[in-house]
Amino acid sequence: MAGCYIHIPFCAQKCSYCDFHFSTNHTYQSEMVDMLCKEIEIRAKDWKQEQFETIYFGGGTPSVLTTPQLDQLISRVKENYQLSNSVEITMECNPDDCSLENLSNWKELGVNRLSIGIQSFNDEQLKWMNRSHQAADSLNAVRNAKEVGFDELSLDLMYGLPNMTLEEWKEQLLQIIALNPEHISAYCLTVEQKTALSKWVKEGKLVVSNNDQQSEQFELLVSTLKEAGYEQYEISNFARNGHYSKHNTSYWKGATYLGIGPSAHGYNQVERYWNQSNNRTYLTELKKGHLPETVETLTPFDRFNENLMIGLRTKWGVSKQSLFESISPDKEWFQIVKDYEDKKLVLQTEEQILLTPAGRLLADAIASDLFIIDTSTALSVL
Template structure:
């Protein structure tokens, strides 16, 4: 079982991000107290189940003070059973990872950091409206390693404005040189509600053409795999099998509870999500009645989710399991599409599993939608 805590605060809005957050940092204490209350209210969601991962995401969880982190973990330890080797991750911005703050995190049991570096190009960092520079990125990772946190992931975004393949190669090689065991490499995606999205509407921002973005994708995969990283998901790479246990739970349809505004929960049969508004969230919690919506998942929904998530991973689709699931609702395996994928070298079948090739990963979302149940 897995626990996610959404910390909805940032110092400033990154120009590409459409996650739920607020820059009103004075609300942090009240928000953490509300989340502590929600943990109590929702504890039955995880009844009799041991936590194997805890993930503090955001937003910027590294904006929490020592007191606020302790409030959350004191309640988690009181309410839930935590596996002795649980993966406990905190997302952090480089500028927050001072030696003193890392020591604070270690005391709570946090044993993994996910650091939002994005790029080592200072001009591009300013364009993204990030609050750190490349020197702080390197120092943050070294601080954590020196203090004994070995399980570190860094985020890199490729396809940035004016970036060439040489720029992408530099960013990936710099990330590799940090000697971390997990790297997430994402293409820049322009979302409508973001600053970049609004600039795009006005014709002031242009995304890279698909063929150029594909070249950045292929280069990042090539460089990372040559350096010994396993591409275990379309955008995620790990050395020494240091896969993100928490994120893998999403791709493997495992149960998880989400706490905080906009957080999602999943128990196989249904999905629920909290209101994406800090004020409404805290008011509802204060009244003892969390504000969330629930979607009961039909067998078709569950099969579609299995296809969408597993096809993005190196483990691929278990064709026997998929066939059995489809037969239960009088559907058959999409053999025509599967054979086409293999013929066009978008996928290969290994020991009964359908696994995307590098060229297939480029169009993973399209391939998934081609065999969705409508």
């Protein structure tokens, strides 16, 4: 199973909390699409053996593309790669882009899953976020998507927002449940460097939630969605009746994936590559026929730690067989696992290591404690 990720590096405006790679200058959008197509063609020779189960348009904001531009990209992938008969084609979109006309066009091109960035139903929150939509747009977007016939809808929400009370978060959750999507993603607000939010926090203009408040909101998220029939299959992702994101699940299970576009990452089980996070450099290099990439060969330690980090985030946990193919841990490592097990934060079976609900609150810290460092490299660096 392989996936194809295509990064669209354009947005209508910059959200105050976002540090993803994008531009609000759309004057060269057509040129960028042409070069994305060129990268798709260049990389094809190394991926002929793969059958792609998923295509995912992320960003940025893929819904800023025109219908012909989206058609150009999907057609180029189909021309150059083997696709599953049941390929999942996901597009991230802003609510204000989800007109009946756009949605109908996307569906006709083969897009069969939408990830709609609602983030909040509170217009005051959306305003300081500098989102391009209002709460009413989110309701219209979902209604329009269902009218057009999109059966697979994923809606995004954020918690840990400034001044958000537990009661307000509960109200947000009830609103999103009432829309009855198959999938919900909920992310905690993080203050990233070099963002407007970071500046405001430093200046004392906004106060974000503390760790205790974030934990309370996370626990309410899990319990409320569980009661509404949503399964938490990854720390931030919830689905009804097995409507998981096939694309993101492939990441979490360590599958191969192709990355197209500036800042995109790719992985082929042996090497990882990432493209330049600069639109002009990306365009210039591809015009010369060069891939604007940096390539890294993964060590057994890299594979072990990455497998551990992403696997622990899911309901499936991490496979011991897969994990120990990279490295055989020492007794001290197994004792750390046992200590977490005694604290009811980790659960072990013969095949898997999983986090308990309490452990999911500390997923990053637990994974970090279980990382194995290549001491020979560390010593040589010192």
